Amino acid sequence: MRKVLKGNGAVAEAVRLARAEVISAYPITPQTSIIEEIASMVSRGSLEAQFIKVESEHSALAGCIAAASAGARTFTATSAQGLALMHELIHWAAGGRLPIVLADVNRAMAPGWSIWTDQNDTLSQRDTGWMQVYCQSSQEVVDSVVQAYKVSERVLLPTMVVLDAFFLSHTYEDVEVPEQVMVDRFLPPLELPHRMDMERPAALGNLVFPDRYMEFREKMDLAHGVALGVWEEVGREWGELTGRPYGLVEEYRMDGAELVLVTAATTASTARPVIDALREAGVPAGLLRLRVFRPFPAERIRAILGGRKKVVILDRNCSFGHHGIFHQEIKSALYELPHGEQPVLHGIIAGLGGRDITPDDLHGMLDGAWSGKITAPVTWWDVLPVKDRERAAVTMVEGG
Amino acid sequence: MIEIRIHGRGGQGTVIASQILAEAAFREGKHVQAFPSFGSERRGAPVAAFVRLDTEPILVRTEIYEPDGLIVLDQSLILQKLVDVTQGLKEGGWILVNSSHPPEDFAHLGPYRLATVDASRIAAEHRLGSITAPIVNTAILGAFSAFTGLVGLEAIAEAISATVPVKSEANVEAARAAAVAVSVAEPAPAGR
Known part of the structure; x- marks a missing residue:
């Protein structure tokens, strides 16, 4: 019903x-x-x-x-x-x-x-x-x-x-x-x-x-x-x-995808029209949605991501000091790929504390990774600029 | 996809209005989403609720920033400039205000399609809430149906009956009365 x-x-x-x-x-x-x-x-x-x-x-x-x-x-x-x-x-x-x-x-x-x-x-x-x-x-x-x-x-x-x-x-x-x-x-x-x-x-x-x-x-x-x-x-x-089958992960428009967004939860739903728009613009984008995180489907993920050019892993979480957690896990799963099949990984930490992750944000992340504008292994998305990292790190006040 | 933002004050049934609207559109076979502004609410403070309607399954799961139309349950939010109600409203969008004034009185909001309905009076006449704090959320949805044509009045009536456990008949009657009483402004000249 x-x-x-x-x-x-x-x-x-x-x-x-x-x-x-x-x-x-x-x-x-x-x-x-x-x-x-x-x-x-x-x-x-x-x-x-x-x-x-x-x-x-x-x-x-x-x-x-x-x-x-x-x-x-x-x-x-x-x-x-x-x-x-x-x-x-x-x-x-x-x-x-x-x-x-x-x-x-x-x-x-x-x-x-x-x-x-x-x-x-x-x-x-x-x-x-x-x-x-x-x-x-x-x-x-x-x-x-x-x-x-x-x-x-x-x-x-x-x-x-x-x-x-x-x-x-x-x-x-x-x-x-x-x-x-x-x-x-x-x-x-x-x-x-x-x-x-x-x-x-x-x-x-x-x-x-x-x-x-x-x-x-x-x-x-x-x-x-x-x-x-x-x-x-x-x-x-x-x-x-x-009529509603489920798997460990969900692939969306992954045929021929060279730029892959990996994420979980509602953001993966919001991402689908974004992937469609990128495809229409000629960008070979696809989406891999993580559904079952434990047990961790490392083999499936390795098979899906092996040989892709760029993978953007969007984490709505952070293991402070070492990446978003999905990013860590996926990186470890891909270690067993032969060298030539390793995609370039870009971790994005976004949406913490309920900050909205909009289609515009997703476009920004994917366009940035594809065009080479995003180069860092990990990017904190949409945060106030930090002028002095050393100082910001040890002050409790906003910004720095 | 149609995106609607509903403005009101805590306690006026703003969130319930979004649910009834979604339920009504659902009964007409639409896919729907309805949600409150994601925060804590206080009685009397400005609140907002949101609705998405589409013939296709709705994939986008974010807040609404550029609505197609607005429903304003409390004109004091506009008159006292408590909320920038038109923020993000799409060009050519529509605004329905609970007000005893003619819609032309809100022309200063911009080149939008305007309508008003005295939902407070109609709700009070149907003994919904009290005279000083009438519950206007059902009445205004009748006016919404007549003004926008996005959801039929019968679906609104059914959704009210299914959603509102207390005085559901009076609530339905108020919606029907408001559908007749709504006053729609002549289209604003372009570039105004």
């Missing part, structure tokens, strides 16, 4: 369709309306679930971990500082091999205090063992949340489904909400193999000596490898059921 929903409403609809059994969550802007809507569904009876109100995000995820350990399908949602507060338990959920699904509405980390979008909150959780999917539309949000349960429950790893603050979370748009019958066929009830069971007593989370710890960690790494194939398979199956 087609409906007008905002991104946060799309998350709630998907959680209802997935028949989550335990929702444990704490409010934070811009995520709050996700759990408000789910709470309302639970009280109306349109979702049969336990909604646990907690006193912090740390407890929110603890609630999911406990319920998931008992074999329940669980959900939580958060943003920015809330996700950071969960961090200890983010590791616990992955190490416990619990298929929890968490929606994170990307919000910039404080200070400076911000409620607007960027990706540093979720990318700071990169090394926890969670899978991460970045969405470009509310349609993809609905579809990805349901898919995330299927993949998570197959490979026993939790998933973060990520959506941009405001550009998705608070934007109403028309969305196809799948039928419950179809989702029920797609997503059978959770059967967690290592769930707590009174008939089969076992200890969870106990001390693991050095002679065994590494094997558990290797299993997580192996699961990420397996998950690459599972995301592809599940994305194809979803496509057969709905």
Whole structure:
């Protein structure tokens, strides 16, 4: 059924369709309306679930971990500082091999205090063992949340489904909400193999000596490898059921593309008409959208980008001191290419703290890289000019 | 693609107006986007909301900088120069103002297609909000439909019924009354 929903409403609809059994969550802007809507569904009876109100995000995820350990399908949602507060338990959920699904509405980390979008909150959780999917539309949000349960429950790893603050979370748009019958066929009830069971007593989370710890960690790494194939398979199956197939990455006008924009989330949607315009102007431009960031589809990316001339990697995030994070990861993936097939990479850091990334910005980045005007390996886009870098680096005031 | 910016004050239902408008266009088979200005809102302070309508799926996901038209729920934003409402408005764009004045009184805004409707009076007559703070967001959408023809009045009525849980009939009636009452200025001479 087609409906007008905002991104946060799309998350709630998907959680209802997935028949989550335990929702444990704490409010934070811009995520709050996700759990408000789910709470309302639970009280109306349109979702049969336990909604646990907690006193912090740390407890929110603890609630999911406990319920998931008992074999329940669980959900939580958060943003920015809330996700950071969960961090200890983010590791616990992955190490416990619990298929929890968490929606994170990307919000910039404080200070400076911000409620607007960027990706540093979720990318700071990169090394926890969670899978991460970045969405470009509310349609993809609905579809990805349901898919995330299927993949998570197959490979026993939790998933973060990520959506941009405001550009998705608070934007109403028309969305196809799948039928419950179809989702029920797609997503059978959770059967967690290592769930707590009174008939089969076992200890969870106990001390693991050095002679065994590494094997558990290797299993997580192996699961990420397996998950690459599972995301592809599940994305194809979803496509057969709905007409909306998904992959690990999305290619747009990549045939013969010599100038490639690599980016994720809503910016990748905005970029498509820009790529069209460049093509019309005779510039051989294409777009590679990162969707599944963990597991990281290094081989796919290498196959797609090998032999291209110039690649502009737009990061709405930064690993301070060393590039945007997508830029780092792509650079490492391309290392195995033969020398002659290495494209020139230009990292662009843009849109932090919710600054808009407009079609004009994207034209500027791509024209700049193509014409050779942009030469630096990393460019901070659209920032106030810095006169004295040394001085600017050690002053707290704006500019410098 | 049509891009619309709605100006109002916090508490006047500006954001709801954008949602109803999007819902109405959606009911006519359009692809839609509606969103508030991305910030924190305070009652009485100037706010804005945005709508995109298209026959094709809408890919652009940015704020709106060059709208095709404006809906102004509170004329004091213009009269007291609180907001530069015409900022970025496309050449030949349209402006609909909630005002008891004739549209010609807003000709100083520039060479745009102008219309006014006394949505505050109509809303008060339909007992929407209070006389001092009428809720005008549904009434003005009736006028929007009649003025621009971008979305039909029946779709607006359906969207109001589906979106507004309280006094939805009175809200629909107010929209219908405003569609009749809207006053459209003669086109401004070129180069004015």
